[in-house]
Amino acid sequence: MMKFSDVTPFRLVRSLGLAGPQNPAIYLLICDAPAAAAVEADLQAETAVQLGGSIHVSTASQVLRDSLPAWHDGSTRLIYFDAWLPDLVAALDRHSAVLVQDGGQLLLLADEKSAERLLSGAPNLRSRLTDVFQIGPDDFPGGLPT
Amino acid sequence: MAQVTKTDAATFDRRQIYRPFLEHLNPIVLTRSVAERNLLVVPPTSDPRDPTQPPIHEVFADRAELNRGTQMALVGGIGSGKTTELLLTMDRLRRHDDAVNVFLEASEFTDFSETNPGAMLAAIGLRLFARIGKLFGEPSEQVQSAGDKLRNLAFGTTEWYGEPPDFGAEPPDSGDRDYMVAVRVPGLMKPRFPAVKKPVAEISDLLGTVLAPFLERDSQITVIVDGLDRLIEPTRFRQFAEQDLRAVRGMQMTVIVAAPLLLWFDSSRFLEDYFDVVKHIPAAAVDPKESRFLKDILKRRGAGELMSAACIHDICRFSGGVLRDLLELAQSAAQYAYGDAEDRIGKQHVRAAVRQLGNRYVAGIGTHRRMLIRRLLREGRFSPNTPDSKGLLVSRQVLEYSKGGLDYFRVHPALVEVLPEPA
Numbered sequence: 001m002m003k004f005s006d007v008t009p010f011r012l013v014r015s016l017g018l019a020g021p022q023n024p025a026i027y028l029l030i031c032d033a034p035a036a037a038a039v040e041a042d043l044q045a046e047t048a049v050q051l052g053g054s055i056h057v058s059t060a061s062q063v064l065r066d067s068l069p070a071w072h073d074g075s076t077r078l079i080y081f082d083a084w085l086p087d088l089v090a091a092l093d094r095h096s097a098v099l100v101q102d103g104g105q106l107l108l109l110a111d112e113k114s115a116e117r118l119l120s121g122a123p124n125l126r127s128r129l130t131d132v133f134q135i136g137p138d139d140f141p142g143g144l145p146t
Numbered sequence: 147m148a149q150v151t152k153t154d155a156a157t158f159d160r161r162q163i164y165r166p167f168l169e170h171l172n173p174i175v176l177t178r179s180v181a182e183r184n185l186l187v188v189p190p191t192s193d194p195r196d197p198t199q200p201p202i203h204e205v206f207a208d209r210a211e212l213n214r215g216t217q218m219a220l221v222g223g224i225g226s227g228k229t230t231e232l233l234l235t236m237d238r239l240r241r242h243d244d245a246v247n248v249f250l251e252a253s254e255f256t257d258f259s260e261t262n263p264g265a266m267l268a269a270i271g272l273r274l275f276a277r278i279g280k281l282f283g284e285p286s287e288q289v290q291s292a293g294d295k296l297r298n299l300a301f302g303t304t305e306w307y308g309e310p311p312d313f314g315a316e317p318p319d320s321g322d323r324d325y326m327v328a329v330r331v332p333g334l335m336k337p338r339f340p341a342v343k344k345p346v347a348e349i350s351d352l353l354g355t356v357l358a359p360f361l362e363r364d365s366q367i368t369v370i371v372d373g374l375d376r377l378i379e380p381t382r383f384r385q386f387a388e389q390d391l392r393a394v395r396g397m398q399m400t401v402i403v404a405a406p407l408l409l410w411f412d413s414s415r416f417l418e419d420y421f422d423v424v425k426h427i428p429a430a431a432v433d434p435k436e437s438r439f440l441k442d443i444l445k446r447r448g449a450g451e452l453m454s455a456a457c458i459h460d461i462c463r464f465s466g467g468v469l470r471d472l473l474e475l476a477q478s479a480a481q482y483a484y485g486d487a488e489d490r491i492g493k494q495h496v497r498a499a500v501r502q503l504g505n506r507y508v509a510g511i512g513t514h515r516r517m518l519i520r521r522l523l524r525e526g527r528f529s530p531n532t533p534d535s536k537g538l539l540v541s542r543q544v545l546e547y548s549k550g551g552l553d554y555f556r557v558h559p560a561l562v563e564v565l566p567e568p569a
Contacts, residue, residue: 116509
């Protein structure tokens with residue numbers, strides 16, 4: 001059982017706002033599969049309210065099928081790991097240096113098992129993660145790691 | 147707690163305290179501008195493995211200036227500061243007007259998922275070709291043609307046929323060599339290195355043509371290739387070295403590449419065989435107990451205004467000397483302080499950041515690797531020769547340090563903080 005600090009969509013989006021749109025960041029967000037849709041919705045809502053923007057959401061399967069486009073517009077993207085896709089993780093690892101280099105924020109949303117595999121199997125990506133959080137919908141308790 | 151508080155005099159916005167600090171700390175931003183680097187980077191004053199030797203970027207630059215065509219490799223762990231050294235090398239090389247420097251990030255020219263010999267040469271050729279117009283005016287017909295062919299080879303072409311080409315078997319005509327089929331009978335003497343593949347040889351010829359205008363003017367050409375170290379698995383890197391790098395030997399173009407850490411621990415001496423100069427940055431740039439370097443980096447980026455000396459000390463200590471972790475810890479602690487609506491970073495925020503980092507390192511460690519870690523902690527014994535121990539080094543769970551030419555190993559201090567006691 002991994003013990004990362006908890007965060008709510010509200011607090012996470014506040015962190016994104018703090019860093020500013022031109023400050024690139026990659027977050028790994030751990031969430032139980034049943035709560036993923038609610039988290040996505042809360043993140044979208046908080047981004048609209050706090051930052052006046054939106055999040056481009058795709059599933060890992062879509063990204064693998066359509067290829068991950070480069071983006072340099074400072075926008076926020078979320079990839080939800082709907083399945084464990086080692087090819088995608090390997091590609092993210094190899095290209096980790098250019099994922100958000102020119103601004104932009106990437107949120108990787110995965111269940112605990114996928115997150116653990118990602119952390120252990122993608123050392124380049126892990127090294128470039130801004131932070132790792134357990135995330136739940138907005139009524140989730142937030143706080144420092146224990 | 148509210149983040150924005152109205153006062154009589156002015157609006158207080160806590161983001162303005164932390165945002166500049168976070169921007170200066172972001173470890174995943176590539177600071178390519180020299181001005182930015184002067185502001186943020188504390189250049190190393192010596193070789194990390196030998197304090198009596200000059201820093202790596204000086205060695206690389208001096209060698210590139212004096213011995214054109216040298217091939218050099220920089221090996222180091224993830225986040226150890228290789229890119230910074232390479233960028234500092236670029237800065238130093240700019241001191242001569244005739245220097246033509248190309249900085250390539252490997253992701254720009256290949257996907258790595260398959261072997262792609264020749265891609266790097268094509269990328270170098272295209273970058274140099276793009277400079278010819280600016281530096282020397284209109285290229286010659288021959289150089290223009292080579293540039294066009296390189297572009298076609300790099301990006302591919304689409305050819306249109308009115309009807310499908312006829313690939314039907316024609317009877318061989320002994321007078322026409324086009325129809326002759328080569329049958330290779332292998333000899334007893336094997337070449338030491340595999341032959342350069344035909345497309346690579348073709349691209350290197352084109353690159354030679356593009357290089358000609360630079361060499362006619364005696365330019366000092368240096369190509370720096372970053373990112374090949376992310377191949378992790380040395381096999382693919384070897385293929386790059388055996389094909390692309392070997393094909394440009396003798397072209398008077400200096401090449402400096404970042405190589406995977408695993409090759410440093412490889413018993414085949416591959417790096418020494420292929421490269422004229424090999425430099426190694428341990429994952430931990432310095433031992434935090436013995437150097438002020440880490441503190442200077444944090445202070446240069448504004449830590450002194452936001453946290454106490456004790457907090458800076460703790461961040462340095464728990465970074466283990468890994469530069470990316472140093473920045474990561476400071477950034478993470480600042481985020482926690484902001485989240486708590488504090489104007490300064492406190493010990494509890496640093497502690498939280500350390501635990502977060504440690505938890506990342508603990509994730510996914512298998513039983514055997516855990517045993518190796520415990521043995522290192524308990525008995526101080528660690529051998530970097532097994533796949534599991536190499537894996538621990540690549541993922542920075544175990545850090546390599548160097549003192550007086552001797553390497554020693556320690557478990558990453560942030561990992562030690564959160565490592566569960568054995569049952």
